[in-house]
Amino acid sequence: MELRIIPRLETSPFLLRFSQTILGKVTLVAVFSILVYFHGKVFWWELGIALTLISLLPQFRRQLIGVTTAYWLYHHAPYKTDLVWFSANFEAPFLLKYHFVYVIICFLMAWLYIILARKWSGHWLFERPVRNLLLLYIVMVVYASSVSLPSVIFLSLWSILIIAGKYLWFLAYALSERGKENHPFSLTDLMQFQPFWGNSNVPFPKSATYMQKIEAKSPLDLATVQIKGLKLMLWASVMLLGLVTFDQIVYGSHGFLEPFLKTMPVLPTAEQAITKYLMGKPFPRWICWLVLVANVIKKVLVISISGSLIIAICRMSGFNALRNTYKPLASRSIAEFYNRLYYYFKELLVEFFFYPTYFRFFKQHPRVRIFFATFAAAGFGNAIFHFLRDIIYIMDLSFWSALVNFQVYFLYCLILGTAIGLSQLRSMGRPPPKQGVINSLFIWCFYCLVMILDEPIPSLSIIDYGSFMLNMFIPFAR
Amino acid sequence: MDKREKVRHFLTNVLTQKGDTAPFADNDSLLLKGRIDSLNILEIVDFLEKEFGFDLSEQQFDPNHIDSVENIMRLIDG
Numbered sequence: 001m002e003l004r005i006i007p008r009l010e011t012s013p014f015l016l017r018f019s020q021t022i023l024g025k026v027t028l029v030a031v032f033s034i035l036v037y038f039h040g041k042v043f044w045w046e047l048g049i050a051l052t053l054i055s056l057l058p059q060f061r062r063q064l065i066g067v068t069t070a071y072w073l074y075h076h077a078p079y080k081t082d083l084v085w086f087s088a089n090f091e092a093p094f095l096l097k098y099h100f101v102y103v104i105i106c107f108l109m110a111w112l113y114i115i116l117a118r119k120w121s122g123h124w125l126f127e128r129p130v131r132n133l134l135l136l137y138i139v140m141v142v143y144a145s146s147v148s149l150p151s152v153i154f155l156s157l158w159s160i161l162i163i164a165g166k167y168l169w170f171l172a173y174a175l176s177e178r179g180k181e182n183h184p185f186s187l188t189d190l191m192q193f194q195p196f197w198g199n200s201n202v203p204f205p206k207s208a209t210y211m212q213k214i215e216a217k218s219p220l221d222l223a224t225v226q227i228k229g230l231k232l233m234l235w236a237s238v239m240l241l242g243l244v245t246f247d248q249i250v251y252g253s254h255g256f257l258e259p260f261l262k263t264m265p266v267l268p269t270a271e272q273a274i275t276k277y278l279m280g281k282p283f284p285r286w287i288c289w290l291v292l293v294a295n296v297i298k299k300v301l302v303i304s305i306s307g308s309l310i311i312a313i314c315r316m317s318g319f320n321a322l323r324n325t326y327k328p329l330a331s332r333s334i335a336e337f338y339n340r341l342y343y344y345f346k347e348l349l350v351e352f353f354f355y356p357t358y359f360r361f362f363k364q365h366p367r368v369r370i371f372f373a374t375f376a377a378a379g380f381g382n383a384i385f386h387f388l389r390d391i392i393y394i395m396d397l398s399f400w401s402a403l404v405n406f407q408v409y410f411l412y413c414l415i416l417g418t419a420i421g422l423s424q425l426r427s428m429g430r431p432p433p434k435q436g437v438i439n440s441l442f443i444w445c446f447y448c449l450v451m452i453l454d455e456p457i458p459s460l461s462i463i464d465y466g467s468f469m470l471n472m473f474i475p476f477a478r
Numbered sequence: 479m480d481k482r483e484k485v486r487h488f489l490t491n492v493l494t495q496k497g498d499t500a501p502f503a504d505n506d507s508l509l510l511k512g513r514i515d516s517l518n519i520l521e522i523v524d525f526l527e528k529e530f531g532f533d534l535s536e537q538q539f540d541p542n543h544i545d546s547v548e549n550i551m552r553l554i555d556g
Binding site: 347 | 507510512515516517520523524534539541542
């Protein structure tokens with residue numbers, strides 16, 4: 001019998017019947033919103049109202065999502081942190097006041113690009129619209145960071161680039177679907193770029209067409225998917241409790257457990273361990289290994305919680321989306337771990353980097369073909385995504401200096417892309433390896449070592465990180 | 479074995495390798511149900527290229543067109 005922390009509530013006939021009544025819908029949303037509150041989301045009560053309306057009036061689901069997204073953008077826009085930094089550094093408070101104007105400009109530009117790409121799909125400019133969109137965006141970023149412009153143009157251009165950057169991959173999905181399913185692109189689709197459950201540059205859950213396919217079609221469907229949403233939120237809350245306890249015990253963090261549990265840090269953070277090492281006062285090697293393990297545990301928990309929160313809200317809105325993180329501990333290979341950890345980011349990389357490479361290059365050489373396409377996704381695509389996501393660095397340092405500053409992340413992508421590529425090659429034409437202790441240990445060791453590079457301290461170089469990692473294996477005198 | 483049986487047999491193998499032995503209908507979208515992912519799609523592409531001589535790069539590739547027995551048969555029957 002399978003052990004479950006949260007039972008399969010969506011199969012209970014009583015709950016399914018109850019969730020289709022008005023009282024049931026309101027109760028479900030109320031419990032859900034309270035859990036959202038415990039996750040520290042400031043818009044929990046507005047979310048509660050929106051989800052109640054969406055549950056009671058499913059025939060207006062798309063319109064209600066559009067309106068809620070507009071409200072959420074106005075008050076809690078995902079690009080606000082970057083804009084706050086930008087307006088403070090360039091003494092332009094009006095940027096924050098009128099940020100919605102720039103959003104509208106970005107939406108109009110996106111709409112125009114989609115219409116042009118659909119109308120002239122045979123023209124060389126729009127034959128590969130996603131690649132050209134990325135090129136256009138990169139050229140604009142290089143231009144903005146290297147040319148001296150009059151103040152108003154400079155501020156407006158960067159504001160548009162910051163906001164457009166948040167929608168880049170949503171637009172890419174819309175473009176990639178231009179010829180598929182005869183799906184007409186409407187204003188409602190545009191309003192569902194970065195829906196209110198988002199707050200990530202990664203489109204959750206992919207595109208408008210995909211959302212159409214997974215949308216609840218009947219009251220029973222809606223009840224089932226909403227119960228699954230609540231279940232996922234409960235699971236995210238269990239993990240949150242685990243994370244807070246972990247933080248309190250391992251790092252002595254000041255979480256809400258502090259009044260009950262006062263602890264001293266057991267381990268330094270990864271940043272502290274590297275900094276001490278570079279100062280010539282390294283922690284013992286076994287402590288450094290524990291630091292790496294704790295670092296991975298924390299990252300896996302953080303990714304799982306944030307992804308689950310997003311998908312839970314999406315499910316409560318009536319879309320039966322797949323989970324973002326699904327049992328990473330059950331992975332049998334390096335490639336599978338990556339796939340299970342961050343599903344929607346992996347899907348983005350596969351859609352925009354893997355498939356285009358796979359269908360274009362090395363058709364006669366299956367092994368080279370699969371390795372090259374995997375590297376294009378997990379290595380190259382991953383690097384481009386994160387470099388463009390951290391646009392604030394480019395603004396602060398200029399494009400070329402930011403490239404140099406990103407060297408450690410590029411190394412991370414190189415190692416990850418190569419390892420996942422080799423892992424894919426290894427699994428070609430043979431059944432997946434058994435999930436033995438040695439296999440699991442190998443996968444965890446790999447991610448322990450490599451994940452220290454995925455959020456590097458900006459001032460440190462490849463040599464600093466390389467030397468720290470070498471020190472994990474060989475006694476190393478700096 | 480006819481074409482439909484070959485396709486069904488292949489998809490069953492893909493699922494079994496993942497430890498998924500639950501039955502599936504011809505029109506079940508295995509992608510939307512989360513039973514296969516985009517990396518399994520590659521195995522299907524490879525199968526279609528080898529078994530039926532398809533070159534999917536010539537068309538605008540959409541994984542949803544090859545994620546069920548019915549969709550694959552539609553592609554094969556052209």
